[in-house]
Amino acid sequence: MDIFAHRGASGSFPENTVSSFKEAARLPIFGVEFDVHMSSDGELVVIHDETIDRTSNGMGFIKDMTLEDLKQFDYGGWFSPEFRGETIPTLSEVLDIFQPTELILNIELKSDVFPYNGMVEKVLAMISKKQMEECVILSSFDHSAIQLVKKLAPQIETAALFMEVLVHPLDYIRSLPTNALHVFFPTAVRPSLKEIYEAEVPVRAFTVNEPEQAKTLKQAGVQAIFTDFPEKMASLLNNQ
Ligand code: G3P
Ligand code: CA
Secondary structure, eight states, X not given: OEXXXXXXXXTTSOTTSHHHHHHHHTSSOSEEEEEEXXXXXXXXXXXXXXXXXXXXXXXXXXXXSOHHHHHTSOXXXXXXXXXXXXXXXXXXXXXXXXXXXXXXXXXXXXXXXXXXXXXXXXXXXXXXXXXXXXXXXXXXXXXXXXXXXXXXXXXXXXXXXXXXXXXXXXXXXXXXXXXXXXXXXXXXXXXXXXXXHHTTOOEEEEOOOOHHHHHHHHHHTOOEEEXXXXXXXXXXXXXX
């Protein structure tokens, strides 16, 4: 079973920051997951929430702030004083950390709360400019964004994110279409996913920080997990 560092190595470093990604980049893992929003001046920034309130010393909605506004705040001190000085990274800056790389980068498009018009096109243009088509997976809870990715760039791998699954998930994901399912980990063992495993559609589960959960998911046929503790999970799974 493969391991993705969730928001970078976010159990030990402030999530979605340069330090969390540099740590993830040195680990023996399969990939790294991170989240993308769009600022008021159309810049793609890597951060989880719709606001900067939880993970910075500032406040406000990302959609209402320019990149210059967003860059004024500190995104490390909330986690630990030793990380003070971390700024919000742009998508471009994060992709550059991983150039060149053997890792798969899972970019989650956070357009499920605010639509961020034009975000999909901008993300695809950035990936193309950096020639990173082969090493990315684009995922989203906003399945219209996944549809648009597949329409504009069918060669890019995608995943539809789900907290719960439908009664007939295989029909649904084929109709989108998408390459894979990323699910809240208890959903990965639901009987309704049997048809997905039988069709060999990749299922990846978030967010798995307990070894016992990881073992159960591996037995169920889950292809990969997202974890905040990639180093610990990699050594546990590799030594089984
Ligand atoms: O992409 C998997 C997982 O990150 C989705 O949930 O809330 O951590 O972005 P969240
Ligand atoms: Ca995410």
